[in-house]
Amino acid sequence: MTNAIAWALVFIAAINSTIGNLMLKKASGNEDTGLLPLISNYWFIGGVAFYAINVLLFVKALSKLSVSTAYPVLACSGFLLLTLMAGFFFHEKFSAIQWLAMTLILAGLLLMIKSA
Secondary structure, three states: OOHHHHHHHHHHHHHHHHHHHHHHHHHHOOOOOOHHHHHOOHHHHHHHHHHHHHHHHHHHHHOOOOHHHHHHHHHHHHHHHHHHHHHHHHOOOOOHHHHHHHHHHHHHHHHHHHHO
16 A cells, blocks of 8 residues: 555545534434433444554554554534534534634644645
8 A cells, every 4th residue: 555545545534523523413413311211322333443444454554554643634624614614514614713723623633734
């Protein structure tokens, strides 16, 4: 496996993490139900499945990349994607401070990738 493929796996894992989180949000609904109904919720099961795929892809990428670089890239990518997708799908609003924070995270992400 090349470094490029390993990095692609990291970014695909971040996408899977984002999808998983969005599905878990959808599973949570607007009311407080017990744990048992949540476990049998299709959105919940799908979210957990996407998390599992995320872990598998990330472990495969770690065979080529250092964890000290790959994990921050995974976490930052997932965070940025999730934030933007939550705004799109759930109409969550962001303050100017949150936009600034996302910009700083993106800058840090780019620095991590460049230093790898």
